[in-house]
Amino acid sequence: MANPKKSLTFADFWYIPCLPVWVGKGINTNTMSQQKLPKRSENYAEWYNELVKRADLAENSAVRGCMVIKPYGYAIWEKMQAQLDRMFKETGHANAYFPLFVPKSFLEKEEGHAEGFAKECAVVTHYRLKVNPDKKGSLMVDPDSKLEEELIVRPTSEAVIWNTYKNWIQSYRDLPILLNQWANVVRWEMRTRLFLRTTEFLWQEGHTAHASAEEALKETRQMLEVYAEFAEKYMAVPVVKGIKTANERFAGAEETMCIEALMQDGKALQAGTSHFLGQNFAKAFDVKFLNKNNEQEYVFGTSWGVSTRLMGALVMAHSDDNGLVLPPSLAPIQVVIVPIYKTEEQLAAITEKVENIQLMLRAKGISVKFDTRDNLTPGFKFADWEMRGVPVRLAIGQKDLENNTIEVSRRDKERGEEGAKVSVNLDAVIGTIQQLLTDIQENIYQKAIDFRKKNTHTAHSYAEFKEILATKGGFVMAHWDGTTETELKIKEETKATIRCIPLNEPESEGVCIVTGKPSKKQVLFAQAY
RNA sequence: CGGGAUAUAGCGUAGUCCGGUCAUCGCGCCUGGUUUGGGACCAGGAGGUCGCAAGUUCGAAUCUUGCUAUCCCGACCA
Numbered sequence: 167m168a169n170p171k172k173s174l175t176f177a178d179f180w181y182i183p184c185l186p187v188w189v190g191k192g193i194n195t196n197t198m199s200q201q202k203l204p205k206r207s208e209n210y211a212e213w214y215n216e217l218v219k220r221a222d223l224a225e226n227s228a229v230r231g232c233m234v235i236k237p238y239g240y241a242i243w244e245k246m247q248a249q250l251d252r253m254f255k256e257t258g259h260a261n262a263y264f265p266l267f268v269p270k271s272f273l274e275k276e277e278g279h280a281e282g283f284a285k286e287c288a289v290v291t292h293y294r295l296k297v298n299p300d301k302k303g304s305l306m307v308d309p310d311s312k313l314e315e316e317l318i319v320r321p322t323s324e325a326v327i328w329n330t331y332k333n334w335i336q337s338y339r340d341l342p343i344l345l346n347q348w349a350n351v352v353r354w355e356m357r358t359r360l361f362l363r364t365t366e367f368l369w370q371e372g373h374t375a376h377a378s379a380e381e382a383l384k385e386t387r388q389m390l391e392v393y394a395e396f397a398e399k400y401m402a403v404p405v406v407k408g409i410k411t412a413n414e415r416f417a418g419a420e421e422t423m424c425i426e427a428l429m430q431d432g433k434a435l436q437a438g439t440s441h442f443l444g445q446n447f448a449k450a451f452d453v454k455f456l457n458k459n460n461e462q463e464y465v466f467g468t469s470w471g472v473s474t475r476l477m478g479a480l481v482m483a484h485s486d487d488n489g490l491v492l493p494p495s496l497a498p499i500q501v502v503i504v505p506i507y508k509t510e511e512q513l514a515a516i517t518e519k520v521e522n523i524q525l526m527l528r529a530k531g532i533s534v535k536f537d538t539r540d541n542l543t544p545g546f547k548f549a550d551w552e553m554r555g556v557p558v559r560l561a562i563g564q565k566d567l568e569n570n571t572i573e574v575s576r577r578d579k580e581r582g583e584e585g586a587k588v589s590v591n592l593d594a595v596i597g598t599i600q601q602l603l604t605d606i607q608e609n610i611y612q613k614a615i616d617f618r619k620k621n622t623h624t625a626h627s628y629a630e631f632k633e634i635l636a637t638k639g640g641f642v643m644a645h646w647d648g649t650t651e652t653e654l655k656i657k658e659e660t661k662a663t664i665r666c667i668p669l670n671e672p673e674s675e676g677v678c679i680v681t682g683k684p685s686k687k688q689v690l691f692a693q694a695y
Numbered sequence: 696c697g698g699g700a701u702a703u704a705g706c707g708u709a710g711u712c713c714g715g716u717c718a719u720c721g722c723g724c725c726u727g728g729u730u731u732g733g734g735a736c737c738a739g740g741a742g743g744u745c746g747c748a749a750g751u752u753c754g755a756a757u758c759u760u761g762c763u764a765u766c767c768c769g770a771c772c773a
Contacts, residue, residue: 202734211767230764285771322773356696356771363772416773424773436773475773506732545733563732573732581733695773 203553205487210431214482218360221490221554223477231358231365238554239477241498243368246476247348249400249495250370253392259344259372264326266350267317272325276450279324282417286354288319319352324418324443324469327373328451335375335465337456342385343375361478362435362695369473375465377455379444382466383421386442389470390423393438401476402493402611403427403483404618405437406641406690408666413650419469420444426665426690428618429482432639434665434692437479443467478695484578484610490555491577493610494603501527501534501599502556506544506563516562519592523560523572526596532603552577557606558599566592574598578606578613624688628679631691635660641692643671645685647678655680662691 203220204212218224223239235243251261267290274280294311298304320326327345334340348370358364372389376382390407397405405425415422419441427437445464448454453465484491494500503520507513520536527534535556537547544561551559561573570592579586590598621640625631634642646652646664657663667689678685 215766226765228764351773353772357769367773369773439773471773473773504732508731543731543733543735545731545735547734549734561732565732 203487203489206430213487214478215360217481217485217490217553221481223481223490224360226360229365231355233360233364233366235368235474238498242480242492242496243474243477245496245498246396246400247370250392250396250472251346251348253396254346254370254372257344257388257392259346259374261347262345263347263349264323264330266320268320268323268325270316270318272329273318275325276418276447278446279418279450283321283353287321288352288354290317290319320349321351321353322469322471323347323349323351323371324373324447324467325451328447328453328467331373331375331465332451332453335453335455338377338458341375341377341455341465342381344372344385345374346370346372359478361474361481363475367474369471372468372470374468375448375453376467377457377463377465379442379466382444382468383442386421386423386440386468386470389468390425390438390440393440393470393472394425396472397425397427397437397476397479398611400493400495401480401483402495402607402614403437403479404611404615406666406668407670408668408690410439410666411650411653411664411689413653414664416441416469418443418446420446423669424666426692427479427483428621428641428692429479429695430617431482432621432693434641434690434694435475435479435482436665436694437476438470438472440470441468443469483614485555486580488549488581489553491610492555492557494557494607497555497557498533499535499554499556500532500603501558501560502551503534503536503560503562504544504547504551505536505538506561508564512564512567515567519562519567523592523595527599530596530600532599548575552581558602560595560599574602576602576606578609625679625691631656631662631679632660635662635691635693639693641665641690643688644679644691645676645687646689647681647683647685649681652678652680656691660693662693665690665692665694 203216206213218239221238222236223242224233224235227234254261270289273283273287291313292307292309292311293313294308295305296308298306331343334343348368350366350368351371352366355363355365374382374385376385394405394407397403405427407425408423410416410422410424416439421442421444423440423442424436425438427435429435443466445466447467448464454462455465457463480492480496481490484493503523505513505516505520507516517536524534524536537551539547542550544563548559548561555577557577559575559577561575566572566589569589571589572592572595573587573589574595575587576585618641621638623634623638623640623642625634625642625644631642631644634640642662646656653664667687671688671690673686674688676685676688677683
């Protein structure tokens with residue numbers, strides 16, 4: 167699980183395009199002032215739920231299991247999209263769009279896929295409503311509008327896409343096809359949580375077609391690397407890259423690779439998956455190509471995706487009891503400026519200085535917001551922006567004007583912590599901020615790595631395994647005999663699952679902690695979201 | 696989908712057992728004034744068919760039934 171420390175420079179992440187979003191409109195400030203956030207140590211789940219709402223990221227909607235992503239939350243998602251999209255294009259992919267609806271007959275074609283998704287599909291059976299004759303002002307489904315064939319709201323798009331690829335592919339010259347789509351999907355969930363599990367969610371799904379298994383496997387692996395790089399460099403969330411066991415594999419895949427992140431409550435979160443589909447979908451949809459030897463062959467496929475669940479990972483990885491902590495690379499507002507004044511004249515003098523600072527910061531590609539709300543005290547604003555996770559806060563008042571200084575606070579340190587707040591000379595503020603943004607990005611990543619290190623344990627016996635899970639949680643490395651039976655037994659008895667067989671874990675001789683059978687490698691266990 | 700709980704103004708709530716000046720209080724919101732270096736204060740004001748729909752009753756936030764949504768615990772899952 168080696169994670170070589172990557173040295174970041176400002177240039178590594180500043181370029182995700184973004185103007186500061188307006189926040190503070192359409193919400194009542196009392197959401198912030200009402201009470202403090204529940205503490206992580208006391209009720210982690212409640213802390214998360216409240217934080218997502220109070221940081222203005224998202225809220226529950228009137229529709230069961232579905233969320234409204236609010237402007238501030240969506241701005242973070244847009245920055246994630248912008249960077250991921252760039253990385254997909256750098257690796258040769260293009261975007262396209264396929265339909266929301268999947269005819270039921272398509273979904274049936276790949277057997278494993280069909281069975282995997284059957285239980286969580288929304289089904290469209292009619293195409294029309296009519297006025298209810300028995301009840302004025304109400305609508306009813308028009309029984310005459312029943313569809314010949316039901317349409318499934320896509321839980322994922324393999325079926326539609328492979329049905330299309332069939333028409334696009336004749337020769338090896340048509341390959342590879344390297345596509346991605348940004349879309350929404352629906353999986354009917356029983357229990358939902360904002361971002362982590364919602365009935366409808368936003369994601370990207372890559373779907374590629376290749377002439378050989380080797381090339382498809384290479385693609386699968388490449389996209390896993392893209393996800394890992396994105397998570398670590400931009401989200402500042404360290405991840406373990408690995409392979410899913412047969413039991414946890416995507417429905418319809420030959421092999422599923424994943425990145426797994428550790429949350430602050432010691433539970434694992436699958437942050438992205440990349441699947442080698444083999445020829446499963448090609449066979450199901452009869453997608454063949456003529457190879458160089460003039461032979462018909464089934465096409466090899468991959469698919470890979472990350473979703474708005476990344477937002478949940480981002481929140482749970484870094485935030486504290488005062489609110490959200492955002493990595494500068496994904497923060498919609500990287501710097502907020504709070505004026506402190508008594509008179510209009512003072513405000514005017516402060517504003518003049520601030521305008522200048524804003525121009526210089528924007529010239530460096532840093533998104534900055536000047537908080538001019540005149541109905542709130544500076545103290546309130548401090549707490550407000552802390553809740554929203556803005557990485558750097560500047561405060562400027564009369565004393566600063568006299569001394570040509572400005573107060574600089576960093577969100578990655580707790581209130582009152584050494585270095586959380588410093589006064590700097592106004593002439594040096596731009597350079598200080600640039601450096602600070604880089605430091606924060608690196609610091610929260612390092613903190614997350616340290617946390618993971620402290621919460622990754624090795625179990626040499628089943629008793630020890632249970633003991634670790636019961637008392638400490640976190641990641642547990644242990645030998646496993648490779649059977650689904652053992653995996654299920656462990657899940658049944660401890661609620662921990664095999665998150666993955668880590669790619670970077672060296673082989674080591676040992677015996678399965680449950681059955682005592684020989685094992686060549688330790689695998690990663692955890693209780694998971 | 697199984698077990699449990701909840702639903703009263705934008706948010707948090709009192710009242711529900713024992714139907715009848717009960718629609719309470721705090722925050723927020725609006726207006727004015729004083730404030731402003733860590734979640735300001737005073738005064739005045741606006742805002743609610745008590746989740747929705749039926750029913751019982753002279754009368755329902757309160758009792759009955761159904762529905763919907765949310766939360767917690769399970770099973771399922773990115």
